[in-house]
Each structure stands twice: as C-alpha cells, then as structure tokens.
Amino acid sequence: MASCAMLVIPGGADLGYCQTLNGEGNRRIVQFVRRGGAYLGLCAGGYYGSKRCEFEVGNKENGVIGDRELAFFPGICRGLAFPGSSIIVKLGRERQS
Secondary structure: OOOOOEEEEOOOOOHHHHHHHOOHHHHHHHHHHHOOOEEEEOOHHHHHOEEEEEEOOOOOOOOEEEEOOOOOEEEEEEEOOOOOOOHHHHHHHHHHO
C-alpha cells in the first residue's frame, strides 16, 4: 500500500468483511492508518470501522450485533437510520454469498 492514500470500504453488509479481514487483515489496515493512511467507511464500511455494530437490534432476519476489531470510532454504531431500508442489508448479504 505504499502508493495508497485512502482505503475505502463500501456498503452492503459488514459480516463478510469480518469473516475475511478479522485478524491479520485488520492488523494491516490499522497499521496503514497509523502510518498516515486514511480509512473511509461508507454505510456498512462505517459500521465495520466502529468498535461495536448494533444494526436492526431485535430483527431476527437482518439484525447484526457484535464487536468489531478496527474500532476507529470508539463507540457503538447503530442503525437503521430510516425505517424500511433493510432491503439494502438483504441485497448486501445476497451479494456476499
């Protein structure tokens, strides 16, 4: 990542990021940011960059609750912002499978 200034993590659903990047991948991302690189998380990428994700708590189909390794935002990232937008999560999960 010598010539990379910013890592952009897009939306969809962050569970795939957790499955793929937890451990060594996240250590490399943290190292990149500590060395001056930028992290931009859009939608699910924002949840992924927080310490804890609480998305649609109580919804058995779309609920996502758990700690995240990056913790660039040291708090809890909660959603949904707008009722009825859970279709985005469903589409993101379908894309990951």
